[in-house]
Amino acid sequence: MDVYISGVGMTKFGRSKDPLQQMMAEAASSALKNAQLDRVDAIYMGVMSVEEFVGDSNFATLLADTLGLTGVPSTRIETASSTGAGAFEAAFYAVASGHMRHVLALAGEKMTHLPTAKTTRILSEVIDRSERRYGATMPALAAMIAQKYAQEFNLSSMKLEDILAQVAIKNHSNGYFNPFAQFRKTITKDDYLKSQTVSYPLRLYDCAPITDGASAIVLTSEPAPIKVSGIGHATDTAAVRHRASFTSFNSTKEAAQKAYIMAQLNPSDIQFAEVHDAFTPFEIIGTEDLGFFLPGEGWKALEENVTQLRGRLPINPSGGLKARGHPVGASGLAQLVEIVYQLGGEAGPERQLARAEVGLAQSIGGLGNNNLVTILERADRKRILKEGWTPDYHPEIKVLKKRPASEPSEGTGTLETFTTLYSTPEGFLSPLTLAYVRTDGGEVVMACNPDYRSPRELKMGKKVYFKTREGLYVFEKLSLWSRLKRRFKKQP
Amino acid sequence: MDVYISGVGMTKFGRSKDPLQQMMAEAASSALKNAQLDRVDAIYMGVMSVEEFVGDSNFATLLADTLGLTGVPSTRIETASSTGAGAFEAAFYAVASGHMRHVLALAGEKMTHLPTAKTTRILSEVIDRSERRYGATMPALAAMIAQKYAQEFNLSSMKLEDILAQVAIKNHSNGYFNPFAQFRKTITKDDYLKSQTVSYPLRLYDCAPITDGASAIVLTSEPAPIKVSGIGHATDTAAVRHRASFTSFNSTKEAAQKAYIMAQLNPSDIQFAEVHDAFTPFEIIGTEDLGFFLPGEGWKALEENVTQLRGRLPINPSGGLKARGHPVGASGLAQLVEIVYQLGGEAGPERQLARAEVGLAQSIGGLGNNNLVTILERADRKRILKEGWTPDYHPEIKVLKKRPASEPSEGTGTLETFTTLYSTPEGFLSPLTLAYVRTDGGEVVMACNPDYRSPRELKMGKKVYFKTREGLYVFEKLSLWSRLKRRFKKQP
Numbered sequence: 001m002d003v004y005i006s007g008v009g010m011t012k013f014g015r016s017k018d019p020l021q022q023m024m025a026e027a028a029s030s031a032l033k034n035a036q037l038d039r040v041d042a043i044y045m046g047v048m049s050v051e052e053f054v055g056d057s058n059f060a061t062l063l064a065d066t067l068g069l070t071g072v073p074s075t076r077i078e079t080a081s082s083t084g085a086g087a088f089e090a091a092f093y094a095v096a097s098g099h100m101r102h103v104l105a106l107a108g109e110k111m112t113h114l115p116t117a118k119t120t121r122i123l124s125e126v127i128d129r130s131e132r133r134y135g136a137t138m139p140a141l142a143a144m145i146a147q148k149y150a151q152e153f154n155l156s157s158m159k160l161e162d163i164l165a166q167v168a169i170k171n172h173s174n175g176y177f178n179p180f181a182q183f184r185k186t187i188t189k190d191d192y193l194k195s196q197t198v199s200y201p202l203r204l205y206d207c208a209p210i211t212d213g214a215s216a217i218v219l220t221s222e223p224a225p226i227k228v229s230g231i232g233h234a235t236d237t238a239a240v241r242h243r244a245s246f247t248s249f250n251s252t253k254e255a256a257q258k259a260y261i262m263a264q265l266n267p268s269d270i271q272f273a274e275v276h277d278a279f280t281p282f283e284i285i286g287t288e289d290l291g292f293f294l295p296g297e298g299w300k301a302l303e304e305n306v307t308q309l310r311g312r313l314p315i316n317p318s319g320g321l322k323a324r325g326h327p328v329g330a331s332g333l334a335q336l337v338e339i340v341y342q343l344g345g346e347a348g349p350e351r352q353l354a355r356a357e358v359g360l361a362q363s364i365g366g367l368g369n370n371n372l373v374t375i376l377e378r379a380d381r382k383r384i385l386k387e388g389w390t391p392d393y394h395p396e397i398k399v400l401k402k403r404p405a406s407e408p409s410e411g412t413g414t415l416e417t418f419t420t421l422y423s424t425p426e427g428f429l430s431p432l433t434l435a436y437v438r439t440d441g442g443e444v445v446m447a448c449n450p451d452y453r454s455p456r457e458l459k460m461g462k463k464v465y466f467k468t469r470e471g472l473y474v475f476e477k478l479s480l481w482s483r484l485k486r487r488f489k490k491q492p
Numbered sequence: 493m494d495v496y497i498s499g500v501g502m503t504k505f506g507r508s509k510d511p512l513q514q515m516m517a518e519a520a521s522s523a524l525k526n527a528q529l530d531r532v533d534a535i536y537m538g539v540m541s542v543e544e545f546v547g548d549s550n551f552a553t554l555l556a557d558t559l560g561l562t563g564v565p566s567t568r569i570e571t572a573s574s575t576g577a578g579a580f581e582a583a584f585y586a587v588a589s590g591h592m593r594h595v596l597a598l599a600g601e602k603m604t605h606l607p608t609a610k611t612t613r614i615l616s617e618v619i620d621r622s623e624r625r626y627g628a629t630m631p632a633l634a635a636m637i638a639q640k641y642a643q644e645f646n647l648s649s650m651k652l653e654d655i656l657a658q659v660a661i662k663n664h665s666n667g668y669f670n671p672f673a674q675f676r677k678t679i680t681k682d683d684y685l686k687s688q689t690v691s692y693p694l695r696l697y698d699c700a701p702i703t704d705g706a707s708a709i710v711l712t713s714e715p716a717p718i719k720v721s722g723i724g725h726a727t728d729t730a731a732v733r734h735r736a737s738f739t740s741f742n743s744t745k746e747a748a749q750k751a752y753i754m755a756q757l758n759p760s761d762i763q764f765a766e767v768h769d770a771f772t773p774f775e776i777i778g779t780e781d782l783g784f785f786l787p788g789e790g791w792k793a794l795e796e797n798v799t800q801l802r803g804r805l806p807i808n809p810s811g812g813l814k815a816r817g818h819p820v821g822a823s824g825l826a827q828l829v830e831i832v833y834q835l836g837g838e839a840g841p842e843r844q845l846a847r848a849e850v851g852l853a854q855s856i857g858g859l860g861n862n863n864l865v866t867i868l869e870r871a872d873r874k875r876i877l878k879e880g881w882t883p884d885y886h887p888e889i890k891v892l893k894k895r896p897a898s899e900p901s902e903g904t905g906t907l908e909t910f911t912t913l914y915s916t917p918e919g920f921l922s923p924l925t926l927a928y929v930r931t932d933g934g935e936v937v938m939a940c941n942p943d944y945r946s947p948r949e950l951k952m953g954k955k956v957y958f959k960t961r962e963g964l965y966v967f968e969k970l971s972l973w974s975r976l977k978r979r980f981k982k983q984p
Binding site: 001042048049051052055056057058060061062064065066069070071072073074075076077078079080086089090092093094096097098099100122125126127128129233234235236237238239242250251254255262365366369370397399 | 493534540541543544547548549550552553554556557558561562563564565566567568569570571572578581582584585586588589590591592614617618619620621725726727728729730731734742743746747754857858861862889891
């Protein structure tokens with residue numbers, strides 16, 4: 001059964017004094033009003049860490065009751081930071097099954113009321129325990145991915161800095177015109193350079209902010225102007241080190257492939273997209289993973305203004321997670337609200353795109369391991385789906401042939417990538433240098449060294465020695481290690 | 493599209509040393525092996541409070557990876573203590589949509605590793621904040637419902653005790669034969685009477701235990717011997733005091749109605765059922781809400797052995813949550829695993845029912861506010877679904893005409909129901925007497941009085957005075973209040 005969209009709504013993103021259920025009710029009410037409905041057959045609501053952020057569980061029930069929809073089935077959906085897109089997907093299948101006519105997808109998160117250290121801890125719990133125990137945070141892992149991207153595609157650190165700044169500047173410029181955005185200010189390269197380093201090379205302006213917000217969409221089986229054309233969803237390894245590539249996300253590529261096939265569309269058919277930019281490098285990588293640009297060429301498209309609001313393929317016309325804000329559970333659905341506004345010609349004069357008949361949203365859950373891709377389309381765009389249609393998108397899914405059964409207790413290897421983390425989680429001294437080390441045996445291990453005070457002391461690809469100490473790998477430049485070993489020997 | 497079941501699996505319930513993901517992988521592996529599959533199109537996995545019990549989030553991803561199904565879409569589902577049934581429902585719609593062929597529904601919880609006080613706190617978070625802040629726990633609310641049931645249907649406290657004991661004895665007797673059950677021991681009335689009072693009138697043997705466990709079912713669109721005939725899901729008010737009845741659950745009745753209509757079956761067609769007996773009174777109420785017996789007559793059917801393993805309508809042949817154990821996220825799916833075993837003739841000689849062609853499972857989320865009813869049937873039971881079929885199940889859905897906009901700061905009323913709670917949550921002295929007071933204005937408020945040391949000091953229907961103190965209502969027998977008031981007056 002075909003699935004359409006009959007209403008959308010969202011709160012202004014930012015800092016809110018309202019309880020979460022009230023923010024979500026506000027978004028839902030707009031969407032229901034928009035759809036001219038006062039009841040739905042079911043609610044799928046996404047919150048990522050409501051127990052920890054807010055201290056309530058059974059939130060799906062509370063929501064239905066707060067909405068005045070007591071009785072209506074209500075299910076909580078969670079796929080980490082792609083939760084909002086997950087709620088939309090569950091609602092899609094409920095309608096597509098033919099058992100339900102009108103279904104409300106709803107998503108939100110309340111985060112700003114907690115101290116940042118606590119929020120960082122909660123957000124870090126999406127990271128696999130084996131990497132989290134090193135003090136790894138989401139910005140730290142994203143930073144290591146950014147470094148690896150620069151190395152793999154031969155970008156100098158200054159070039160990388162320049163590209164990431166451009167993503168931030170573009171998205172802030174788009175967000176300036178978005179009434180729902182948390183940040184409605186443009187930023188300059190100078191502002192970017194002045195912002196503090198969170199985890200080298202990522203600065204504060206490379207990271208989406210901590211935000212309160214909610215978004216809602218009503219899905220229906222009754223023909224309406226906007227149609228859901230395709231949905232894809234895929235996971236990847238829990239631990240980042242278990243991946244064959246650090247510069248693309250299999251989960252985006254597999255999800256995109258499924259969405260393109262369901263929609264019978266190719267990347268070249270997509271006119272604009274909302275791409276998960278919780279960290280600026282993810283926007284570049286996302287545009288490559290989605291097949292818009294070749295691997296290693298996303299940054300060129302950015303430089304050539306292709307992804308600007310008035311470019312050929314606008315990316316994040318809403319301002320993205322960067323400027324609209326990132327209430328973790330809500331973002332995936334808020335991206336789709338933006339697509340609906342654009343397709344409906346309701347994005348406002350400054351942001352409205354001229355070509356807006358097919359839009360795509362990509363949402364990342366966790367560190368790129370629970371991603372969804374959703375394609376929406378104007379229903380009046382007459383296309384006939386053909387039997388035997390074949391896609392021209394064939395992404396390369398890189399997986400480790402074999403995951404090591406056990407990791408070596410010590411050895412030598414090379415610095416696959418590293419970061420110096422300045423905003424460390426509770427219990428970890430700052431700065432903290434973290435690395436992925438490719439051992440001479442070929443597997444990748446996470447390792448740390450709190451003695452390095454600056455990323456300038458290290459270089460990608462350098463030979464290192466690593467050793468287990470108190471259950472964690474520590475690493476050291478091989479040159480230093482011999483000296484250290486001598487020092488150790490002198491001790492009794 | 494019709495939906496069938498091609499495989500089931502579960503772990504032994506009880507205390508486990510394995511990490512949650514490993515327990516869930518064990519259940520999933522059995523189900524996949526059973527279904528002769530090594531991959532599925534999606535995973536819907538239910539865990540209720542994994543962040544708090546285990547300290548991980550992004551668990552859907554971890555699960556897919558642990559299962560060796562890296563890449564497969566994985567979504568976490570949560571509807572409080574009915575989570576397992578919620579995961580099954582989401583999987584059902586995914587297959588019914590025609591977009592997916594084989595889907596794994598998976599559910600689990602790990603609880604026994606934490607101190608009981610902490611577990612109680614986590615479980616209490618499903619209770620609406622406005623009632624939880626009085627120190628209300630799940631057993632306390634269930635106890636008040638049991639008391640009200642006895643009053644409404646004229647059962648003496650000794651009669652009530654006897655009935656509740658019979659539920660416990662029956663379910664322990666069934667669980668004795670279930671290799672997956674946590675408790676494989678029969679209990680006597682004497683054992684029951686010796687068990688400590690948790691919240692008067694409920695004893696330890698009236699409450700499901702704290703349990704680790706996981707269960708799994710593979711759903712498929714390919715015809716298989718067991719078919720999903722009907723699914724219904726409904727919510728109720730977050731706060732219990734906002735309900736028009738305390739002796740039945742609207743959410744069960746609405747969910748059942750939907751399930752019966754989808755299946756084109758009546759309560760009289762159901763041959764056996766798994767009914768959510770987290771607390772023994774809930775089994776009695778459940779069998780009435782499901783239309784098996786008239787309101788107030790569930791206990792008679794129990795007394796007449798109708799619901800025994802060899803009775804006309806066996807309830808909880810598995811031993812129920814009471815004896816099989818209650819890993820909160822897993823129970824709703826474990827009930828369905830039992831139905832599948834019975835329908836397939838695989839329940840073992842002691843437990844196998846002679847008539848097992850249509851079975852029903854009812855799962856309660858929260859304090860009866862996020863409930864699901866699922867009906868499974870042997871596919872070889874030839875029935876033709878008819879246009880215009882009408883059900884003979886027409887439950888009475890009682891709702892408050894109008895919820896009070898604000899509650900009075902003091903006044904008089906009657907004791908609608910009450911309990912004395914002995915196992916209080918952290919921060920509350922024991923014993924703690926809690927009550928629902930029906931004010932003279934007609935609304936119901938929760939109130940407490942820590943001075944009552946025994947339930948024998950109070951009586952249902954008694955006149956009381958209530959007053960706000962430090963943001964909570966305290967109540968006092970009207971006769972005592974005048975004395976108390978004088979004492980208050982003496983204070984400055």
